[in-house]
Amino acid sequence: MLTPQLINWLLLGFLVITWGTSFMVTSVAIEGGLTALTITLLRISLGATVVTLFAYSRGLRLPLNAKSWGSFMLLGLFGSALPFILISWGQQSVTSASTGVLMAVMPFVTMLIAHYFVEGETLNRYKISGLIIAFSGVTFLLNPFAAGSVDLFGALAILAAASSYALNTVMIRLLPKFNPLVAGSGMLLCGALLILPFVLSDVENIIQELTYIAKPNSIMAVIWLGLMPSGVASIIYFVVVNRAGPSFLSNCNFLIPVVAYFAGTLILNDAVSSNSLIALIGILAGVALTRVKRR
Numbered sequence: 001m002l003t004p005q006l007i008n009w010l011l012l013g014f015l016v017i018t019w020g021t022s023f024m025v026t027s028v029a030i031e032g033g034l035t036a037l038t039i040t041l042l043r044i045s046l047g048a049t050v051v052t053l054f055a056y057s058r059g060l061r062l063p064l065n066a067k068s069w070g071s072f073m074l075l076g077l078f079g080s081a082l083p084f085i086l087i088s089w090g091q092q093s094v095t096s097a098s099t100g101v102l103m104a105v106m107p108f109v110t111m112l113i114a115h116y117f118v119e120g121e122t123l124n125r126y127k128i129s130g131l132i133i134a135f136s137g138v139t140f141l142l143n144p145f146a147a148g149s150v151d152l153f154g155a156l157a158i159l160a161a162a163s164s165y166a167l168n169t170v171m172i173r174l175l176p177k178f179n180p181l182v183a184g185s186g187m188l189l190c191g192a193l194l195i196l197p198f199v200l201s202d203v204e205n206i207i208q209e210l211t212y213i214a215k216p217n218s219i220m221a222v223i224w225l226g227l228m229p230s231g232v233a234s235i236i237y238f239v240v241v242n243r244a245g246p247s248f249l250s251n252c253n254f255l256i257p258v259v260a261y262f263a264g265t266l267i268l269n270d271a272v273s274s275n276s277l278i279a280l281i282g283i284l285a286g287v288a289l290t291r292v293k294r295r
Contacts, residue, residue: 008244011236016252020259022229023096024268025221026088032218036088038206039222041199044080046226048188051234055181062186071175076190079168083161090157095270098150100260101141102158104283107253108134109166118173130289137282141275180238253287
């Protein structure tokens, strides 16, 4: 018989594998002929459909007041539309393995922002030391004079996406509180609305892209991204938070970069460089150090 703790770890494992392999799947979608805008459109639209239908099946309803939708717009911008398109654009020149390493800086940026805007989240010597170690690893990976360094502009786009997620994490704590499923649904719906003007201005190219250019495996990849990492995994995320709490969920910070790195290197045969491996070890060491508790 499965114990509650074992169920929590199984659910966490599902999230780690689903989110950790999403960068690999994004690479498949890009290599198959889809652009960053199309990937973002389909991913957000499918994710919003899954989360909204599930929320409504549980008897939940989206609020109708302007203040709530203003909050959803902010969450939609920094939690879905902006990071999705930045990651898809950045991965045109950065491998999925290196993307996973770069995205691991998200908890550090979260700590920096929270230090100034969230009461009780001040930096201590362990957090500061972890930040220094982690960003030293990122700097090592971005070093243009070292063999195996990544494309600078692509890497900066991915770091901007990680920072966007970090800002979104802090805003969730500062904005009015909603049921998590309602917040997830509103965030994704507003993310879709935010990219709609860009989609409408390029709709002919998107239709041509989906009809004539994209390969079948690329279409399947972006459907997977929408249904699983953006849809089902978002629901499981809320389940884990309710069952085990956010502290338990933070174990993802250790595991997702590792899964992303080895999924890219072992499945997609991404080039393995000593730089990327050293950066990964440094960032994970930094994450571990930030979790040291003061007596």
